[in-house]
Amino acid sequence: MDQFIGKGGKREEIMELSVPLFAVFGYDGVSMRDVAAVCGLTPAALYYHFSHKEDLYLEVVAHAFREKSAALLIKLKDSDSPWVQLENFITNLAHLAAKDEDFLRLMQWVRLDSEEMRQQKLVTHVFKDLFLAVHALVAKLNSRYDPYMLSMSIIHLVLIPFEGKKIRKFMPGYRPEHDQPDVLARHVIDLLRMGLFEYRTSD
């Protein structure tokens, strides 16, 4: 009865077990022996399921990203106003970033990938849908800004603080609450709504 997930099931198991490895140590920092060890297998067994190390890595990253970005996209309902949609998206993204450190670190490794072909493949398959959704959203919100640059700014404002979590701890002025997704989401939303000057739109 498992004829459809029998082979793929094992592949997925290997992929899920190696996500934390690649997330922490990167492609060059993880050996096939490392992957085999966390899977309870021999290195040679991996070559039954994947043809090369790069094959395994590509599928691991794509798998991790498909999962997460799909979860974000289904929450982008058209029912609310664009501004409420954006607020919700920022909050959701902040919670995802706070919860799933592996996802964030994999993104960083992809951004640093020195093999352009591999990088392009990963990026277009993985980020494009999410970026397009934000792009369409901000285009409805404000016509003064370039929607491309504004989308980038918003995504970065939310994600990067969590990427640099370990680093931020050493910086002067750090307080533990800066790691809470709701606190960061609030900060980003306020900054986007009002900018730096004290005009205050409400309250």
Added chain:
Amino acid sequence: MDQFIGKGGKREEIMELSVPLFAVFGYDGVSMRDVAAVCGLTPAALYYHFSHKEDLYLEVVAHAFREKSAALLIKLKDSDSPWVQLENFITNLAHLAAKDEDFLRLMQWVRLDSEEMRQQKLVTHVFKDLFLAVHALVAKLNSRYDPYMLSMSIIHLVLIPFEGKKIRKFMPGYRPEHDQPDVLARHVIDLLRMGLFEYRTSD
């Protein structure tokens, strides 16, 4: 007459030649044989100047960062108003990021470093001064936001788009002008000043 720079001069030469290597391929992606090759030396010769690979790497990164962040800090004059200072800082930072790709990529590698001791050493020696300067600046500018979070947001808004330059090219809506430092600086300054809504403080 070269008794003071005789040894250090050669060390610096090696360091400067290996910056592009470590920037592109990272610590694990560069071998001592690679470094030796670009320096026109034998691998063993490197161990005359540096005791370990990690020693070399640490000094390379610290050296590259000291140079760049010092150049940014001396431009932060107290003569102007805080807002003008911030505008200038954003523009300077954007130009630095656009010009020096190695600097940006080294920063990314540091953020991904899995060895906490090494990471902390690099971060505190390198980023702290710059961050402190921005922190003091935004604290004078606006009391509504947490100065720590606001400093982070500003630095990220400027630097990260250039970090992701290769990736952004594959995203829908990209135009070459998005890579121009003045265009990005203008975008960030406007976003910070006015936020998303159409209040317009001045034309």
Added chain:
DNA sequence: AGAAACTAAACGAACGTTTAGTAAAATATT
């Protein structure tokens, strides 16, 4: 019996690093 999912062992290549030796320059001694 036959396909599926492995293991044990080994391949050559590349890795960080060490050892032993050398040519040249600086320093000290006569």
Added chain:
DNA sequence: AATATTTTACTAAACGTTCGTTTAGTTTCT
């Protein structure tokens, strides 16, 4: 001023380890 000595800045070769990967054989399940 000429010679001996030390220090500097390396090279050639190799050390043991780890790497990605392969081969040949074995267990497990249908």
